[in-house]
Amino acid sequence: MDTGQTNVHRQNGVALWRQIADRIRASIADGDYDATGKVPPEFTLAAQFGVNRHTVRSALAALAQEGIVRSVQGRGTLIERKERLNFPITRRTRFSEGIGDQAREKEGLLLHSAKEPASVELSARLRIPEGAQVIRLETLRKADHRPVSRSTTWFPADRFGGIEEAYSKSGSITVAFRMLGLSDYLRVSTEVTATHADGADLADLQLSPGAIILVARALNTDTDCVPVQYAVSRFPADMVQFTIEN
């Protein structure tokens, strides 16, 4: 078991208060403070990280802004929210089933859609001619009213014309496919990377700047192995983990 006593770094472009906020957020997600339901006192944290109490206060203020903790004078800093959703990645990966009962309410919002010619990369992924028409959907998924993923997803336009409306009505790719006559599909590959959230992600996923996002690039095919969908999805890394079961 690690002690977790890894010190904070100075003069590297990341403010101390942000590093500390990230560490506390992770500790909360890991359940380190479950015994009390509270974050340790500011004075204790300051000693732990080797910084001034005011610096810790800045970190806690940021977490309070995110709605993760709430400070009460005289009592301490209470943990308000604690979650890390798990997404299994299998041959039959579906977003809504993946969440399962980890959330009571699930939602899929269509932010934007467009018809456009396929780029070089996209044509290779979907195995269609370069420049062939594709439909692009920009979607936002929520669980219990909190955004958990921001996706850009492409479909061959000739086969899935009208999927914008189907998704918009149902809020589910699986259902939208079914409405267009595709009863089943399979996940054939998923690429996972991580990066800092960009401006659009910050806004859509309601993150604080400097946050990390997990990026999954996924290819789905029908049962005849013909590509039907290519998607790039971005998840807040502090709320989500992927599980690959073989």
Next chain:
Amino acid sequence: MDTGQTNVHRQNGVALWRQIADRIRASIADGDYDATGKVPPEFTLAAQFGVNRHTVRSALAALAQEGIVRSVQGRGTLIERKERLNFPITRRTRFSEGIGDQAREKEGLLLHSAKEPASVELSARLRIPEGAQVIRLETLRKADHRPVSRSTTWFPADRFGGIEEAYSKSGSITVAFRMLGLSDYLRVSTEVTATHADGADLADLQLSPGAIILVARALNTDTDCVPVQYAVSRFPADMVQFTIEN
């Protein structure tokens, strides 16, 4: 098509120069500057990100420190290194085979080993009694002399006594297993998360502070589905991606 013009954020604990350095690093990895082999001029970048030229210079200095670019007076800022290793995750995932021919030289170093009692979590993962002895290896893997992963990995001590030496000599888990009589093993699950690098990772993986790491928690079993190894591996996110093929 997005413009990619996502602006940089102020007063959020992440210095502008670091945000810009991260963005440029990502652009290099994505091959955005392959046509010229150079990063755009400082003046251009400054306009692009909406900051002062000196701020861009700080970002480029950080990238130069990492060995990713090299500035030459009068010529420009040349790209020195550009890589993103791909690790396929399958039922037969092995580190060395995963790299394949993406690197000429591969290396596995044993940093530290210890025998210790299994924690609650570990006993559940390896399906052994709580407190049973396990062997812990701290390893560092390199490709072409650059560190690509830092792993902590556990084995049941009663079955794999002496694996420290076997790994130390061979630099390969697969070979070490074989030396101890286990000819084959399978990856049954992999959990992937992302976080900021901590102090130890910064040092071992030679990263600059604020860097992102991908964390993979993996369970391997023998062909009878008996757990033989549990590992937590940390990879620099800007150098690595995972691919899950189903």
Next chain:
DNA sequence: TATGGTTGTCTATATTAATAGACATTTAGG
């Protein structure tokens, strides 16, 4: 109700990050 533990607020100071402008130095190419 008194006390200890905790967060809230204030002032002051030093360091780091970012902007602004000017000019020197080097390289590539006409």
Next chain:
DNA sequence: CCTAAATGTCTATTAATATAGACAACCATA
């Protein structure tokens, strides 16, 4: 060999980050 286009270096100023200390306000509980 001159010029345009780059990077290198310097000074100065402002804003954000971090430290330090003191004390007020509040809460739980003995």
